[in-house]
Amino acid sequence: MPNLDGRSLPLQAAMAEVATDVHAMLDRLIPDGGGESGEARLSAAMRYAVLGGGKRLRPFLVVESAALFNVAPSSACKVAAAVEMLHTYSLIHDDLPAMDDAELRRGRPTVHRMYDEATAILAGDALLTRAFEVLADVGVHGDPAVRIELVKELAQAAGIAGMCGGQMMDLQAETESLPLEIGAITRLQRLKTGAIIAFSCEAGAILGKAPQQMRHALNAYAHDLGLAFQIADDLLDVEGSSTETGKDTGKDASANKATFVSILGVERARSQAVLLADQACAHLDPFGPAAERLREVARFVVDRRA
C-alpha cells in the first residue's frame, strides 16, 4: 500500500513506490496457473504482459486522485490494477499483426511474438474481462453503487466511444491514407488514450464520492494531460531510440502516419505539449497544495525521455 510518508518523496520515487504496490496487486489478482493446461498457458501470457514493467502512469493517477479524497489505499490500488489490466489488454491487441504489427513492447517481445497470435488475442480478452471482475469486487464499505459507477465508467472509456473507437479511427486513417487534420487527430487521441486517462483521474473522485465539480475538475485536468502525453509520445517516436522507449520507434513516420508532430512540426508540437501541461495544472486550482503530485505528473509527462 502507498506509504503516507511518500508525500515528501520526489515524483519518480513516488511513482516507483506505486508501481511496486500495483505490481504486487496484479501478481495476486492474476495467479500463476502452474502446470501445462490451457488455463496455465493463458495466465502465463497474461502475467508476462501485465507484470512486464511499464511506467504505471495510469495506476499512479488513480492512487493520487484517490488520495485527494482519503480513499482507503487498498481500494485505490485494486482500481489501479484494473486500469492497468485494461491498458495492457489494449497494448496486446494493438500490437497484433492485424493491427500495428509490433515486435517490441516495454523492451521485450510482444505477447504474440513470445507466445502466438491466438494466445495474445485470448490474453487480451481475459485481461479486459478480469478488469471488470476486479472492479466489481472493490472494497468500498459495502457500497455497490460506487462499484457499478466504476464499471460503467470504465466500460465507456474502453468501448466504441473510447479506446476501441479510437483504435478503429486510427487504423482506418492509416488504411485509407486519410490526411487527418489537427481536429481529427485530437479527437482520435481523446478516444484512444484520453478516455482511459480520464477514467484513471476520475476513479479517485468516484471512490471518494466527491462532489461533481471536483470530478469535473479532474476530468478537465485529465483531458489536457492526455493530449500532452500523446504529443510527447509522438515526439519520442521521432526523437527517441527504442533502447530508451522499449518499443519500436520511427514507426509513425515510416507508416506515413499523421501525428501532432507531422502536422505541427517538432518545435510547435513541443510548445503545445508544455502549454497543455500548464493548462492541466490550472484545472487543479480548487484542490490547492493537495494536488501538487498531479501537477508534477503533468510536468513529468512532457519532459520524459521514455
Next chain:
Amino acid sequence: MPNLDGRSLPLQAAMAEVATDVHAMLDRLIPDGGGESGEARLSAAMRYAVLGGGKRLRPFLVVESAALFNVAPSSACKVAAAVEMLHTYSLIHDDLPAMDDAELRRGRPTVHRMYDEATAILAGDALLTRAFEVLADVGVHGDPAVRIELVKELAQAAGIAGMCGGQMMDLQAETESLPLEIGAITRLQRLKTGAIIAFSCEAGAILGKAPQQMRHALNAYAHDLGLAFQIADDLLDVEGSSTETGKDTGKDASANKATFVSILGVERARSQAVLLADQACAHLDPFGPAAERLREVARFVVDRRA
C-alpha cells in the same frame, strides 16, 4: 417485450418471439454510427455480427429463468442482450484466422471475411465491453447490488475460468494433438460453452433475488443442458450440412479434433445427450409446471438439426 400469452405457444414460436424482442433491444443498444468514420465502421461490424440472426438460445434461457421469478420483462431482455453480445464476441474471436479460421457463421461470411481482421478483433472487444456496460445499467428498481452480482458472474463466466480458459484449452489440445479423454473434454466444454449457459440460467435468479437453492437448481440444470448442447453440436458437425447449420461443418474431423463423438461414437454420444437432457429436466423439479418451457428447451437442444 415477451408477451405473457406466449406461455401457451409452441417452443419454437416462443423462441422466435424472444429472438425478435432481443433483436430489437440489440438494435437499440448498438446504434448505427452512420457516416464514414472509424466509429461508424466499428458499429457496423458489431451490428453485422450481433444482428445476423442465430437461435438466441442464451437470451431465451435468460428470459425464461427470469419469468420464474416474475422479473420485469424489460430487465430480463436487457440482460439477455448483454449475454448475446458476449456470445457474439466469442464467436467473432474464435472464428479469426489465428483461431479456428472459419469462413461462415450463421450462413454468412464471418466478420473478418466481411470486413477485415483488425475490425473483427475490435468489434469483438467492443461487444465484450458493451456487455458489461449494459449489465451495469439494467433497471432493477435502483438496486445496484443486483447489477454488481450480474457483472461479477458474467466476468467469471467469460474469463480465464470460463470462455477464455476453455478456448485456450481447446486451441492447445489441437496444436499439440493431445489425445483428450472424456474427462478433459467435459471440463473444456464446461468452461468454453457451459459457463455462459450457466450464467444465462442463473441470471433470472439473480435478477429475481431468488433463494440460493433455486439458483443452485438452475445451475445444475444449466450444466447438464450445456453438455447436452455441446454433444448435439458435435453430432451436427459430423452429420449436418453447412446449409442446415449455417457454419462450416466437418471441421472437427478434418482437424482431427477429439470430440464427444470421436471418442464415444455417434450412437453412444446421442444417447448420452438424451440422458443429460433428462437429467437437466430432473433438476427443475422444485419449480413444478412453471419450468415446463425450460424442460422443452432441454429436449429441443438434443433434437435440433441446426
